[in-house]
Amino acid sequence: MSPTQRRRLLLVLLVVAVAGIAAVLVATALQRNVAYLYTPAEVKAGEVAPDARFRLGGMVAKGSFQRAPGALQARFEVTDGDARLPVTYDKILPDLFREGQAVVATGRMAGGVFVAEEVLAKHDETYMPKELADKMGVAHGKHQVPATAAPAESR
């Protein structure tokens, strides 16, 4: 091998090594840090592994919002039209958080209650997360109701 060839080989090996290490790291990090979106009905049907960190999407059920007396903790229920799931959150809720509006909460299940670490509300009047709209669309289509009047809320 000529010196030039050796240099090139070294260079190629370096690139391949860096790319390989990066690929392994990326794969591990991705595996650990993806969070799936579920609706309350899917959670109740047992689709979520216990202790899994996931995102819960749906509407804040009307009349379900409560504050723990003397504390910051908020309790509310998230509904997808088929099922409702109680959620607790002990930080400040986003500006656009309202009953009857879409939310996506990230957290874990604990004793039948979803303990949220983060709550996101939709960002303006016309915006709803597309993925949530798709999932909610399924629920609403089934019940043939407009988006704001899910049957679960009139129960």
Added chain:
Amino acid sequence: MLAEIGQVLLILALLAALLQSVLPLVGAQRGIAPFVAIARPAALLQLTMVLGAFAVLTVAFVRQDFSLRYVAENSNSLLPMIYRYSAVWGAHEGSLLLWTLVLALWTAAVAEFSRRLPPLVVARVLAVMGLIAVGFLAFIIFTSNPFGRLLPMPGDGADLNPVLQDPGMTIHPPVLYTGYVGFSVAFAFAIAGLLGGELEQAWVRWARPWTNVAWAFLTLGIVAGSWWAYAELGWGGWWFWDPVENASFMPWLVGAALIHAQAVTEKRGSLRAWTILLSIFAFSLSLLGTFLVRSGVLTSVHAFASDPRRGVFILAFLTIVVGGSLLLYALRAPKVAGGKAFNLLSRETVLLIGNLMFAVAAAMVLLGTLFPLVGDALNLGRISVGPPYFGFLFPLLMLPVVLLMPFGPFLRWGKGEGSTLRQVALRAGIAAAACAIVAAFFVDGRLKAIAGVAALIWLGVGVLMYALKRWRDVPRGRRYPGEMAGMLLAHLGVGVFVAGVLLTESLSVTRDVRLAPGQSERVGSYDFRFDGVHRVSGPNWQADQGVVTVSRDGKQLIVMHPQKRTYPRGQVQTESAVDAGIFRDLYVALGEPMDAGNIEGAWSLRLYDKPFVRWIWGGGLLMMVGGFVCAADRRFRLKRTVAAPAAELVPQETRA
């Protein structure tokens, strides 16, 4: 009537852009001199038309012409004057028009300052930029027309999204777009080089300052966006690894790599193909960034407007630009490639490693950003990739960059010496270790904070040592030319930035609390006393304004006034109160009343003590200044006659 003029101007701009792209390309390929000569005037014509259209839209906003759908949707009769100007780019249609205007401005600047380049190269460069303008103008005219009428005309407009009613938001988009679009110059040069089958070092020298300016603007845009998110979104964070942020960060990373790759290509002629590839990627990622934000395909906490119908056009345009240029690259790159060989121990190697790290980091961010889309397409479920993914990988990839950075300037081109390196490593290493040990006592042994101090000293001493070396070795007047000074400033900026990030992350104290009037909460070494809430009103909003008195060791420091604003349509917007300082920020955001409706009772409040958070933006600003200083180097503007093959010379005077 005015709006129809705007519409006509847009169509004329499209025609001018077609003129600017098609004829010069054909002319350059076939050697038709008049076609080649048309690029410059056509570029100026296009700028005039786009500028006219933009002015018409601005006038419509200032005059509150609610018969235009776009104006009616994004303005309101109560909107203060300054936000009427920035409302022009407050949503999809107008921001695309702004993008096109910025492109037209860059194109005109290239046309103006390229007189010393061979006419064929200039024609190709302007033609490529014209093609991009064609794509954007067609997109505006056919799918996103800002001049559409709304009948019947509403009595009042719907209002500009209150999130955007902030001074930071008025400059963020134009500056960011100036950065994005600036990469089109490097891109156009790369494509022109591939088309012509050669890439002269002199052209790269000419292109370098443009890349630096674009990157500096992009840096400023990202810093402004980060500051805006910090002050305006009320979360107190400065970076969220949100898809929209990633969209601007990917071209920044590739741009940083490109700046260094261009330096190698210009000085040594090496890495030509790599430079071209990076040019293509920097601009492609800018396009992707623009479209990711505008198309609404990604779920983002600040994806503003979304209309998936535009997705098809966007996808087609991206495919043509990225696919076309990569195909051209595959066909022509071997012809362009070449350059001097270099030793394993050389400045080229260090720069190449840095380049690789930046490229891998950009790929990592791209993967994390697009993964949810891919998962969706493959029916893997609704996935989101959390900040921990980025937060884990990015520092890991940047660690080698930070470690190697001080060595780069000390190494010679082609073949470096080990002895200098050992000296640098020893001195900077001892200084960093010593400072880290001292710092450990002040930060309770928190590792991240110690690492931040060590990184700052490591990079700072590296910069200082090189500055001293130049001072000793180089005669007065030639010690710190723009290129050198810019590099030193930017590298110092990296140190300040890294220190700011690590110190803020590890030393910040956050409290989400419920406070009744008169109650206090201790955050770090500060006492925040909540003194109740009262009503105030502004030009187009009403607010509940909290009064929070901050004291330390019983001594009152400052009274802060966080607000919760309500805008005409009922949109609520948190206006946090920030007491800025070089060494720490105090930050208060108002949550909501604990009993709905009773604003005089207890409220939820978010309180922060954020040490060194300003260093993050300070470091970013230093990098930006570095970019501009580097671009201002006189060497890039020296009058050099650029050699071009005789057959290509088209004397400009003979054409009329």
